[in-house]
Amino acid sequence: MFLLALTCHLNGQSSEQYIRSTLLKNTFDSYSFTPAPKRKLLDLSTKSFLSRINPANYLAAGILFVYQRIFSEQIQAQCKYVVSCSEYTKLSIQHHGLIMGSLIGLDQLSCCFPTVTVDYPEYLLNTKMQVINNGLDE
Amino acid sequence: MSKWFCGLFPLLMLFYNATSAQADKKLLHYLAVNKLWQEEAAYLHELPSKVPDDSLHYFWAKYYLQTGADSFFLSAYEKSKNLFLDDTGSSNLANIHFLVRPAGVRQKWFTSYDEKKGTPLSQSIRMVYDASERPLEANPQLLPDKLEDDFLQFRKSFHHKAWIAATLSAAVPGLGKLYAGRKASAGMTFILNSAYALQAYESYAKLGPRNAFTIYSIGLFGLFYTVNVYGSWHAVKEVRKERKTQFLIHAEEYYRFHYPNSLYF
Numbered sequence: 001m002f003l004l005a006l007t008c009h010l011n012g013q014s015s016e017q018y019i020r021s022t023l024l025k026n027t028f029d030s031y032s033f034t035p036a037p038k039r040k041l042l043d044l045s046t047k048s049f050l051s052r053i054n055p056a057n058y059l060a061a062g063i064l065f066v067y068q069r070i071f072s073e074q075i076q077a078q079c080k081y082v083v084s085c086s087e088y089t090k091l092s093i094q095h096h097g098l099i100m101g102s103l104i105g106l107d108q109l110s111c112c113f114p115t116v117t118v119d120y121p122e123y124l125l126n127t128k129m130q131v132i133n134n135g136l137d138e
Numbered sequence: 139m140s141k142w143f144c145g146l147f148p149l150l151m152l153f154y155n156a157t158s159a160q161a162d163k164k165l166l167h168y169l170a171v172n173k174l175w176q177e178e179a180a181y182l183h184e185l186p187s188k189v190p191d192d193s194l195h196y197f198w199a200k201y202y203l204q205t206g207a208d209s210f211f212l213s214a215y216e217k218s219k220n221l222f223l224d225d226t227g228s229s230n231l232a233n234i235h236f237l238v239r240p241a242g243v244r245q246k247w248f249t250s251y252d253e254k255k256g257t258p259l260s261q262s263i264r265m266v267y268d269a270s271e272r273p274l275e276a277n278p279q280l281l282p283d284k285l286e287d288d289f290l291q292f293r294k295s296f297h298h299k300a301w302i303a304a305t306l307s308a309a310v311p312g313l314g315k316l317y318a319g320r321k322a323s324a325g326m327t328f329i330l331n332s333a334y335a336l337q338a339y340e341s342y343a344k345l346g347p348r349n350a351f352t353i354y355s356i357g358l359f360g361l362f363y364t365v366n367v368y369g370s371w372h373a374v375k376e377v378r379k380e381r382k383t384q385f386l387i388h389a390e391e392y393y394r395f396h397y398p399n400s401l402y403f
Contacts, residue, residue: 103365106362107366107369110330110365110366111320111323113322116323116326118321118322119319119321119322119323121383121384122384123384123387124380
């Protein structure tokens with residue numbers, strides 16, 4: 001009986017807390033500010049020795065860094081892809097190397113316009129009508 | 139309701155342990171329907187002394203199937219294969235579930251699945267899986283009517299060759315993407331390349347070949363032209379994957395909607 005009473009009391013407390021937190025969330029959620037995620041530098045630590053001493057890689061890293069930290073925020077760039085073109089280029093360079101990675105990134109950039117969504121099946125589009133370009137499993 | 143249940147669960151377990159000697163399917167069904175995974179796992183941990191080993195693995199397989207832990211499911215399924223395959227509802231659900239899982243796990247499941255005990259539904263799902271793996275050998279008329287269009291679209295993408303797309307794009311920028319099935323991208327690529335080509339031509343005609351702006355314009359055009367050729371080659375392969383996934387997603391939705399199965403009844 002004591003256990004039952006204790007359980008009921010705890011359940012009552014937690015439901016009151018739940019109502020309070022839901023009320024606060026519903027009232028103030030629309031005013032909350034979520035800062036943009038911090039973008040990292042092009043990471044070459046896992047690449048070969050030749051890649052790490054190649055100055056072209058550092059030039060690409062520098063260009064992408066300046067674009068993402070200065071220009072992208074100033075022009076409030078709105079990409080049609082979930083992983084933005086600059087971020088995708090950076091990831092492609094990390095994964096495929098400078099030449100292939102740049103080609104893949106620039107290919108996405110040349111297709112980044114509002115009506116590109118008609119080219120993709122519905123499972124690749126999110127609720128904001130952006131193309132999910134990082135979810136393919138094969 | 140579920141909060142009350144969570145609170146009273148330890149008491150219920152005390153009472154239950156004293157009275158029962160077998161797994162209670164109704165209780166498991168209740169826990170599964172209400173998505174009380176922790177409680178279900180706690181209940182299954184209590185079982186070992188009461189049920190035989192293969193039954194225990196059978197219940198764990200069902201649990202992992204619901205929670206989407208594919209590798210654990212496959213390992214538990216291997217240990218209770220006969221019991222699991224006799225349960226048509228569960229094996230059908232597993233078949234449907236694995237249609238949309240990552241390629242490696244999907245292949246592992248369908249190769250380990252024993253067709254001899256299959257129902258017409260599981261044979262139909264198997265046919266869909268085979269069609270997704272070998273689209274050129276499959277007969278679309280044997281598939282469910284509602285999946286036929288998706289399958290034909292998917293099969294059409296297999297007739298497209300990446301090198302033809304690249305060659306077409308080299309001849310006319312954007313044509314390769316049109317061939318691959320990306321109409322909007324094809325138009326944009328054509329406009330973009332035309333604009334860069336015109337800019338390069340105009341600066342060459344007006345400023346001469348040694349001017350810095352001419353060199354820059356020609357370089358930019360060359361870069362985007364190369365990107366267009368590579369992009370078309372890449373698009374053919376991407377479209378193939380996308381249509382396959384789309385076909386499998388539609389198949390999964392079709393079977394879930396038209397053949398509802400339950401794990402416990």
